Amino acid sequence: MKLTALRLYNVRRFAGQGVAVEGIGDGVNVLCAANEFGKSTCFDALHALFFQPHTGTPGAVQALRPYSGGNPLVEADIATGEGAFRLTKQFYGGRRAMVRERGSGRIIAQADEAERFIARLVQGGTSGPAGLLWVRQGITGIERRSPKDEEGEKRARESVLTSVQGEVESLTGGRRMAQAVAACETELSVLVTATGRPKTGGAYAQAIEERDRLVETEKRLSAEVRELREALDRRRSLRTRLAALDDPDQQGMRLRDLFQAEAAWTTAKAQGEALKTADVEAALARNHLDAARQTLEIYRQNLARHGLLEAREADSLTQRDAAASQQREAREAGQQATRAVEEAEAAEREARDLLSRLEKSMQARAAAEQLARLQHDHARAEAGRVEVETIQAEVKALALPPGAVKQLEAAETALVGLRAAQTAQMPLLRVDYRAGALGTIGLDGVALADGEERALTRQATIEIEGVGTLSLTLPQAREGETGLAEALARRVALLAALGVADLAEARQRESALRDLSGRLDLARQRLTLLAPDGLPALREAIARLEAQSLAATEIKGDPEAVRGSLATAEARVTASRGAQRAAQSARDEAGAAVVAAERALASVTSERAGLVAVLGAADGRAAHEAQLANDLAQAEAILEAAQARVETLRASATDLAGAEAKFRRMRSVVDGAATEIASLREEAAELNGRIRARADAAVEEAWQEVLDRLAAAGTRLGSLEREVALLTRLRDALQTARTQARDHYFAPVMAELRPLLGLLFEGASVTFDEETLLPRTVSRNGLEEPVGLLSGGMREQLAVLTRLAFARLLAKDGQPAPVILDDALVYSDDDRIERMFDALHRQASDQQIIVFSCRQRAFAQLGGTVLRMVPWTPDA
Amino acid sequence: MFRFLHSSDLHIGKRFGNMPEELRGRLREARHGVIDRLAAQARAGGAGTILLAGDCFDTETPSPAMLRQALAAMESHAPLRWIVLPGNHDSLQADELWAAARAALPAHVLLATDASPIALEPGIVVLPAPCTTRRPGRDLTDWLDSAATPDGSLRIGLAHGAIQSFGEDGIGLEIIAPDRAHRAGLDYLALGDWHGQMQIGPRSWYSGAPEPDRFKHDQPGRALLVSLAAPGAMPDVTPVETGSFDWRSLPLDLISGDDAAGLLAERLPLGPVRRQTLLRVIATGRLRPQARAALDAAAAHVAPEFAHLVLETEALATDCESADLDAIDRAGALRQAADLLLAESLDDHRPAGERQAARDGLVRLFTYCEAMPS
Incomplete structure (x- = not known):
């Protein structure tokens, strides 16, 4: 089929008018116009003509109607193998469809018949092969579209391929293949997940779980069985051991051994005791021997000493007697010396007494003279004292407190100042009498002299003689008055305190005081001269002297002579005393010699007496000594005997420690056997319990069962694994075969597409999607890209080329159909468009291609038949 | 005496x-x-x-x-x-x-x-x-x-x-x-x-x-x-x-082309003794995939009648011929997958586990395709 003309009326923007595109030729036709000139309207109208029934008003038809309403009319001239026809469709009001033969204008078909005619031309509408050769503006056939459109186009592609390549089913196995794949996948999906893992809850996963569970159970049970068998073995050995231990013969033997060891130990213990006793006895004998030996030795020493002492006693007696006689002689010489001393002393005393009395008498005389002098001084001093006291009384009466006069002066000065200040504030009254004036002027009763000034106080009465009185009441200046009153009061208080009338009196008293104190000083100096130590001392001295002079007696004599006789007497005394001291020392020495002799004698005597007491009577001493020697010999014999006994016992003693150790060992053997029997029985009881529990649970049977089940589970798992392997292999084989079949299915369209593609993209190849039957990936330079990631320009070019390829397939199949492109190349640059047009021209050699485009400049140079829209009015 | x-x-x-x-x-x-x-x-x-x-x-x-x-x-x-x-x-x-x-x-x-x-x-x-x-x-x-x-x-x-x-x-x-x-x-x-x-x-x-x-x-x-x-x-x-249970092994030596399921059915003991019988079927030899799948199915079918029945096939090899693979698909991806698995299962350079998985996978694929309405 080829289009030769298109006309429309009352379509969209062409309300009440019509346009026509005439002279559409073979090959490439280009309708180039600016936007809004109605290119798309032409495309849509043409599309509606071929694909929309005239009776319906679906969206595509509604879109054709002008805003103002009206009935769209579309008309197209076509040429087919059967001839040239004119197709007309009017929608909405006066809806109709009509096919006329162009040459004759004969109506070939109308209404539904016309629709059938048209449908045959496009082979099944949008789903027919021709449907996909219309490429609308902006629709590249690769972007997402409504599922309905998508499905329609897909079916269209399928039908093209089917028509050239035969039924897709026969290639890909079709329904049978799908069923086989579905059956395989259903079976597989029960067992494994999409990723090939055992599916939870599926038989495969269950078999694995079962196997794992049984492995665990088997492990547990085999452990229990092992434990049971070990317990049985252990119990068997326990029983063997118990039987041996419980054997009466062996037990008897053990007890016998024990008793023997005990007896041996007892014997050894007794022997040990005897030896200990003998040891003690020997030690005792040795002590006895030592004592006897010592006793004898001491006795013999004492005897020797006694002999020595007897000789010494005799010597001492002789010495003592000599000393006693010397003492007697010394005593007599001493008595004589004493008597001489007494005589000398008596003479001396007499001389001294006489001299003393003589001197006292002379002293009394000197004292009487002294007394008289002192009594005179005393009288004068007494008078001075009275004078001083008088002056002191006067001074006391006149005395003023220190600084009082100064204070009084200050008060006076302040008062004068205050008064002056007050007076200065007072109004002054001055009287100047006129010369010859008779009368006087008086103030407050006092006449004022000429030129006299008086200060006026609060109230003043001025008497003017011969005239009258003038009473003035003045406002009193208050300030200063208080201070003045205070100062006055202070002065009065001071005066009162001093007891004076005024300052002058105070000063007078001060000067009187100074005079009196001068006199007082003089009187005191006099008194000090007369009685330097004071009057009481003076009186004491007088009293003393009075006493001396009363006691003195008058003695006559020459003091010098008296003193001479006294000196002689004193010399005699001294000489006699020296003689007496010499006699005394002789006596002392003699006494000491006697004492020493007596002491030596007493010492010897007493020692001898002690020894005699020890030694006993002299005649028994030898016998006693013999007795002692005998005792010693006896003790020696006893010791010897004891030592011999010890030696004997020691030699015969058995090994006590060994005997005890053996006894203990035998004891422990017996005890150990008993303990072991007890513990073995205990363990056996415990084992019994364990064995009973396990045996009652028939653990071995359970174990055997689990082993069998494990084997069965392994077998089942193996067969499931085999099943999974076979299903997986089968599915893969089926899918591979189907994919290969599809590739084969796409081969024709690929063959058409490849040269076209080569024009635009050198060395590019394309793979088709099995589901959509559209290019899925593009490979360039060994790089494979999904179509969705290509640029917009490339995608639309690919879409156009794909359609061209399908169109060629159609043409080869004997159903040529025009390819109509409505601004299908919006993203492509001019260079690409040029190359695209090369492709179009190459295609158009046996294919009609109609291009609607607004890209006038780009398309101007492309060649092909240039189409124009011209106004058109349908025949009435 | x-x-x-x-x-x-x-x-x-x-x-x-x-x-x-x-x-x-x-x-x-x-x-x-x-x-x-x-x-x-x-x-x-x-x-x-x-x-x-x-x-x-x-x-x-x-x-x-x-x-x-x-x-x-x-x-x-x-x-x-x-x-x-x-x-x-x-x-x-x-x-x-x-x-x-x-x-x-x-x-x-x-x-x-x-x-x-x-x-x-x-x-x-x-x-x-x-x-x-x-x-x-x-x-x-x-x-x-x-x-x-x-x-x-x-x-x-x-x-x-x-x-x-x-x-x-x-x-x-x-x-x-x-x-x-x-x-x-x-x-x-x-x-x-x-x-x-x-x-x-x-x-x-x-x-x-x-x-x-x-x-x-x-x-x-x-x-x-x-x-x-x-x-x-x-x-x-x-x-x-004196026995109550019978423990028996049943050897099943097979050759390619045998009807294994039929052979098994012939040799199994009959009647109520099955309840007291523990049976171990030891399959050896070679078998075509369908026959193999049939054997598995037959064993699984009869097993509940026995006290215990196991089918041991470790020593049983699977023979595949092109006709067998045709049962899966004559061409297309399924057939390719089957070819791949078969090649792998016969590839001696691969580990035994992989060969086993490929062999099992192929048998399983047969099972799937058998179950599909043709």
């Missing part, structure tokens, strides 16, 4: 954990019920004594209920006399088991727990060789050679263990001398341990398990009825059936 029933390996208490849950209880119960069946056969054969040559119990510690119920069952068949020998599963090490058995021992049950002669009655002596441990490591029947018995007595040996390479639990040192009966001058040696019935010598027999517990022996459960006419006379030994 002394007549007795010889059995062994009752394995009472075995739980069959590898079997489906619902079957376990029945199998376990069958082991207990074998006591009654043995007693019935003894009575039927005129035997008054039953010798159990070891492994009466599956473990050394059966549950008290299991033990007491077994003893009670034996007691209920008085005056039948039971002689119970410890085997390797219930050796003398199982103190607890034997102590508990002794404590509740019925009058007509004898425990042969000592290696010493048991005079059953005048002139009849049983010489037991009880297992002392799980693995004694020596021939416990040695002592029989020198065991003294009154002159003119029947000497009946009773032992449990492997002879030569026979043994249920592998080979150890505890190998019973094969000529023990001869060496020990025994009139009969009753052996246990091997679950299949087998004669070892003129006077030595394994009785086999009275109730089978595995596919290994492919025999019904049996015991031996033994008659000893006089000392030195040859024993008269007759097998008797």
Whole structure:
């Protein structure tokens, strides 16, 4: 089929008018116009003509109607193998469809018949092969579209391929293949997940779980069985051991051994005791021997000493007697010396007494003279004292407190100042009498002299003689008055305190005081001269002297002579005393010699007496000594005997420690056997319990069962694994075969597409999607890209080329159909468009291609038949 | 004339954990019920004594209920006399088991727990060789050679263990001398341990398990009825059936083109015995995919009628021809996938696991396509 003309009326923007595109030729036709000139309207109208029934008003038809309403009319001239026809469709009001033969204008078909005619031309509408050769503006056939459109186009592609390549089913196995794949996948999906893992809850996963569970159970049970068998073995050995231990013969033997060891130990213990006793006895004998030996030795020493002492006693007696006689002689010489001393002393005393009395008498005389002098001084001093006291009384009466006069002066000065200040504030009254004036002027009763000034106080009465009185009441200046009153009061208080009338009196008293104190000083100096130590001392001295002079007696004599006789007497005394001291020392020495002799004698005597007491009577001493020697010999014999006994016992003693150790060992053997029997029985009881529990649970049977089940589970798992392997292999084989079949299915369209593609993209190849039957990936330079990631320009070019390829397939199949492109190349640059047009021209050699485009400049140079829209009015 | 029933390996208490849950209880119960069946056969054969040559119990510690119920069952068949020998599963090490058995021992049950002669009655002596441990490591029947018995007595040996390479639990040192009966001058040696019935010598027999517990022996459960006419006379030994469940293996050797499902149907036992049958179908050889899928389906279809049915196909290869692949699709992606899987399954350079997965996948794809309406 080829289009030769298109006309429309009352379509969209062409309300009440019509346009026509005439002279559409073979090959490439280009309708180039600016936007809004109605290119798309032409495309849509043409599309509606071929694909929309005239009776319906679906969206595509509604879109054709002008805003103002009206009935769209579309008309197209076509040429087919059967001839040239004119197709007309009017929608909405006066809806109709009509096919006329162009040459004759004969109506070939109308209404539904016309629709059938048209449908045959496009082979099944949008789903027919021709449907996909219309490429609308902006629709590249690769972007997402409504599922309905998508499905329609897909079916269209399928039908093209089917028509050239035969039924897709026969290639890909079709329904049978799908069923086989579905059956395989259903079976597989029960067992494994999409990723090939055992599916939870599926038989495969269950078999694995079962196997794992049984492995665990088997492990547990085999452990229990092992434990049971070990317990049985252990119990068997326990029983063997118990039987041996419980054997009466062996037990008897053990007890016998024990008793023997005990007896041996007892014997050894007794022997040990005897030896200990003998040891003690020997030690005792040795002590006895030592004592006897010592006793004898001491006795013999004492005897020797006694002999020595007897000789010494005799010597001492002789010495003592000599000393006693010397003492007697010394005593007599001493008595004589004493008597001489007494005589000398008596003479001396007499001389001294006489001299003393003589001197006292002379002293009394000197004292009487002294007394008289002192009594005179005393009288004068007494008078001075009275004078001083008088002056002191006067001074006391006149005395003023220190600084009082100064204070009084200050008060006076302040008062004068205050008064002056007050007076200065007072109004002054001055009287100047006129010369010859008779009368006087008086103030407050006092006449004022000429030129006299008086200060006026609060109230003043001025008497003017011969005239009258003038009473003035003045406002009193208050300030200063208080201070003045205070100062006055202070002065009065001071005066009162001093007891004076005024300052002058105070000063007078001060000067009187100074005079009196001068006199007082003089009187005191006099008194000090007369009685330097004071009057009481003076009186004491007088009293003393009075006493001396009363006691003195008058003695006559020459003091010098008296003193001479006294000196002689004193010399005699001294000489006699020296003689007496010499006699005394002789006596002392003699006494000491006697004492020493007596002491030596007493010492010897007493020692001898002690020894005699020890030694006993002299005649028994030898016998006693013999007795002692005998005792010693006896003790020696006893010791010897004891030592011999010890030696004997020691030699015969058995090994006590060994005997005890053996006894203990035998004891422990017996005890150990008993303990072991007890513990073995205990363990056996415990084992019994364990064995009973396990045996009652028939653990071995359970174990055997689990082993069998494990084997069965392994077998089942193996067969499931085999099943999974076979299903997986089968599915893969089926899918591979189907994919290969599809590739084969796409081969024709690929063959058409490849040269076209080569024009635009050198060395590019394309793979088709099995589901959509559209290019899925593009490979360039060994790089494979999904179509969705290509640029917009490339995608639309690919879409156009794909359609061209399908169109060629159609043409080869004997159903040529025009390819109509409505601004299908919006993203492509001019260079690409040029190359695209090369492709179009190459295609158009046996294919009609109609291009609607607004890209006038780009398309101007492309060649092909240039189409124009011209106004058109349908025949009435 | 002394007549007795010889059995062994009752394995009472075995739980069959590898079997489906619902079957376990029945199998376990069958082991207990074998006591009654043995007693019935003894009575039927005129035997008054039953010798159990070891492994009466599956473990050394059966549950008290299991033990007491077994003893009670034996007691209920008085005056039948039971002689119970410890085997390797219930050796003398199982103190607890034997102590508990002794404590509740019925009058007509004898425990042969000592290696010493048991005079059953005048002139009849049983010489037991009880297992002392799980693995004694020596021939416990040695002592029989020198065991003294009154002159003119029947000497009946009773032992449990492997002879030569026979043994249920592998080979150890505890190998019973094969000529023990001869060496020990025994009139009969009753052996246990091997679950299949087998004669070892003129006077030595394994009785086999009275109730089978595995596919290994492919025999019904049996015991031996033994008659000893006089000392030195040859024993008269007759097998008797005692089993409740039949454990069978069914080999299915297939060649490409066989109708495997049909063959299976022909060979399966018929009727109510299926309920008491545990069947193991071992498919070997080669099979076309459809036939293979049909075999799987047939086995799955018939399985519920059996106590247990397993189809083992590890040794079964799948042959594919172009006609087989056409059943999947003549062309197109499905066919391509099938071709790919087939190539992979035959590619010897690939690991076995991958080849297996490809083979399985192809079979599964056949299954899918079979199910699709064409």
